Amino acid sequence: VxxxxxxxxxxxxxxxxxxxxxxxxxxxxxxxxxxxxxxxxxxxxxxxxxxxxxxSAQYNALGEAPTGNPAPSTAYGVFVGLKATVQHVLKSDLRGVKVAIQGMGHVGYRLAKQLHAEGAQLYVADIYPEGLARAQEELGATIVAPEEILSLPVDVIAPCAMGSSINDESLPDIRAKIIAGAANNQLARESLGTALKEKGIVYAPDYVINAGGIIDIYHQKLDDSSDDAMRAHIAKIGDTLVEIYQRAEAENRATNLVANQIAEERFTTQG
Structure with a gap:
């Protein structure tokens, strides 16, 4: 870095x-x-x-002009993954679901826009004011202080800022049933995945739900891909997460540990 x-x-x-x-x-x-x-x-x-x-880029997952920035694909993948997680955990679509988004940058704002279109109720926080004002004006989002965003009585927390937001200090105050966001390294330490499980909180492993960006980078190197082909590939993130949740439930293990095991199995099989 x-x-x-x-x-x-x-x-x-x-x-x-x-x-x-x-x-x-x-x-x-x-x-x-x-x-x-x-x-x-x-x-x-x-x-x-x-x-x-x-x-540089040839394709864009959200129909924007391709620039090379994979943020649209990351945001779309998080949206798909969050939607699949809500369906799995809450047995509902996104209408009326309360989502607290930590970070209104390139990914966070695009995620908020997609959630708003599906009827979600948004709460947003950031250390910079620009994205917050835009989210409030265009998406009807409620602005929340950064130090309060993780403790709100919402259905979903979406960390879309820096890593380690789920830590020993924030964990006791989390009231959401789901954690599903774009940030890397969301857990300050691996064992917090088990702590979340014990609290009844479903965690979407970060490198699974935010994989849209790396999928984008892969597709940009293909001359025979397209916006639709890239979107279809990214949409599989939802299926992968459900596979992780089902296996975690069957094995009574934390989702991050199950995701690691599945990844290792795939490396071994394909390697």
Whole structure:
């Protein structure tokens, strides 16, 4: 990662240095957009490395102009996954379901927009005001202080900001039945998955529900794909999550541990 405030500390020299570092790993690591990093930043990195993705695009999961930013695909995948989780846990569609979204960035806002279209009731928080005002004005969302968003009496919490939001301090105050969001590394430690299970909270493993972005990166390299083909691939995230939930219930295990096991099984089978 690059340590620094992306709104204040960002130069082309820094991006080129990051590109050289990525290149030094000889393909063991491929980077793309993430918090604070734009398509333009990656294009500068790409002058120094052949292992930079997300610099251009042919397809878009939400019908937007393709830019290279996989955020639309990530948001669509989280939407599909959240919807499947609500159906599995609450036995309902999204109409009237209360969703608290932590983070109104590129992914969080697109997720909110899709949830709003399905009739969900939204509560939003962010450390920056721009996305909040837009969500309030365009989607009727209720703005909540960042320190309160995880403890709201809602059906779903969607972490879409930085990692480790589910930790020893936040866990006791969580009242939602579902945690399903786009953030990476949502659990501060792996054992919190079991703690969530014991509280009766269903957790959508982060790398499963937010996989739309990496699926996007894969499709952008295919000349014979399309918007619809990419959407169909991303939509399978919902089926994968239901498989995880069913197996977790049958084995009486935490969903994150079951997801890890399924991933290892697939690596072994396909490797």
């Amino acid at each position: 690059i340590i620094g405030d992306p709104r204040k500390v960002k130069t082309d020299d820094m991006m080129r240095a990051m590109g050289r570092f990525v290149e030094s790993l000889n393909g063991r690591y491929i980077t793309a957009e993430d918090s604070g990093i734009s398509v333009e930043n990656l294009q500068v990195m790409a002058t120094q490395s052949s292992h930079i993705a997300g610099t």
